[in-house]
Amino acid sequence: MIAQEPSRKIVHIDMDAFYASVEQRDDPALRGRPVIVAWKGNRSVVCAASYEARKFGVRSAMAAVHAERLCPRAIFVPPDFSRYRAVSQGVREIFKRHTDLIEPLSLDEAYLDVTSNKTDLPTATRVAKTIRQQIREELNLTASAGVAPNKFLAKIASDWKKPDGLFVIQPNEVESFLTPLPVYRIPGVGKVTEKRMETIGIKTVGDLRNLDLAILEANFGRYGIRLYELARGIDRNPVVPDRPTKSISAEDTFKRDLPLEETEPMIRRLAEKVWTASRKETRIARTVVLKLKTKDFSILTRSHTATAPPSSCEELVEIALALRERVDAANQLYRLVGVGLHNFQEAEDTSSHPLFCPHPDMSS
Template identity: 70%
Template sequence: MRKIIHVDMDAFYASVEQRDDPELRGRPVVVAWRGNRSVVCAASYEARRFGVRSAMPAVRAERLCPEAVFVPPDFTRYRTVSRQVREIMRRHTDLVEPLSLDEAYLDVTENKLGLPSATEVAKVIRDQIRGELNLTASAGVAPNKFLAKLASDMRKPDGQFVIRPADIDTVLPPLPAARIPGIGRVTDQRLEQIGVRTIAQLRELSQGQLQQQFGRYGQRLYELARGIDEEPVVPDRPLQSVSAEDTFERDVPLAETEATIRRLAEKTWAGTRKTQRIGRTVVLKLKTADFRILTRSHTPPSPPASVEELTRIALSLRERVIGEEKTLYRLVGVGLGNFREPDDAPLQAALFEA
């Protein structure tokens, strides 16, 4: 049986800001750029008491909490701190699977320091994060990834919760079905239509009934409702995609997106320089004023070999947005995906030229 820990930093971006600026401590901090189109990247627990949440429009956060201190995000600094947290984790196991800058799974079935239990490993990691980085983290300990992530939310902030195999049938049934990964707004509405609001009610449906309602995901729902999750912790997942996007200050027509597409292509290309893998598919993403998402993609015979080539393809994809020329857009994004190892991808001669 595996021993899995999910470590989740508490209000990570906001906590870093409060740590580094004593004047922010104890105050409601919102990490976001100001502006009508900005969204909240993170909110301190002082701000959350007013209902401020991540991904909320910044203007709404300001209405909910007029006394909030708005701090522009500094992702370079957050990445540095995130690496320091990972270094602490890797003292205990090499099986660390980052999910984002502020959370990761660890498989400590065997731990490097020979500590007697996963519970003790989680406690030591949290103590080291607090002592060395002056930040707090919450942790969940369980026999699989699903339960560990669920557990890490149980004692936030700065807490720890353990779900042992014998606890599964006590802890899971009372929880809302929406706590299961993959149940978003649409799936939750479909479950409500068939009378399912809790995991206990979800368990009343047979495997066949769930597959009939939700296809292949029905099998996954059946298993997770019973605490079954066989997914291993996978360290250092290979890069699959890099992208950058931006929201305009005002809605703009398609013809006015070129400068932004060029800038985002440069940002995306810079993001690929951190890996030896090679991206083959260029993606252009557009969000209309009424929040429709349009995407266009192209996989050339040879992967883009320069930022200029990536930019050219991204701009050509804009020409494939047929019939939408008069539509106004609020967001544009440029991405590079379908990454392969160098030996698996045909390269243009330019890559080998001096």
């Protein structure tokens, strides 16, 4: 039996196209024009794209050369993370006027628990409206907000009316809101899991809710319990202030078991995925980890800790491939590979690191 979660009032704030919006705010010539925050070059990725650029299909983490093909008239602006951090701190100071329960996810988004708020506003919706107004008036930027009884729902809600929107999910609206949603809206449901769900007839959250817990556990293991709860709008995870990132990783199970020498394309793809995820972190990782699972389910790991973190996506790829060379692969087949960044620390000198968007001229 699933116990009912405690009643909370959670706000998720997500700054709109944050890096690009800061650039447009600070340079009037960029306003209303397609702006891509990235260095030009074959090894660069898009850090952010203004909504004018997104109309052409440009997205964060996309290769810069591909973005340029999609939007030839785009204006490329090199990222300035020290400035973005300063603006992010300004946003945080606004949050602190309303609650001390702030859990930042990155420079541009955070959860706030406003079950009780410092300003005695009567509802969480009023708190969210006030925060958005203060961000607009004091920082000349826009933010979208989601208000809901828990973090899972607030995160979905903040994306519902982007950009510059506010969406509220009241407790009595949870079931009607969730039921028609496609399952990929649930955190952790990627393309592979979505396809697995389709094979057992799950396309919407409503379909998921109709399955017994035992069936979900049989098909998805411990994650099946989480799916069972989320399909019912249950998320007990509290807002945890300033929880530091311990690691960022990605892994993939092969369709067929592979010899070690055939794993390079997967390692490259996973390293790129991890690099993209790490670009929003305020801290830097000094340890790269390669994980391999053999045909008989034995797990092997190799790691490398350097005095300086990887300075580009390509350098991360090269370190991961070098770790592969330290594996004794004699007559062994592998069913899974993973790449991770661990040992996150504060950046001692942010000017010396590009921090998550590789400059095309950096040597690796």
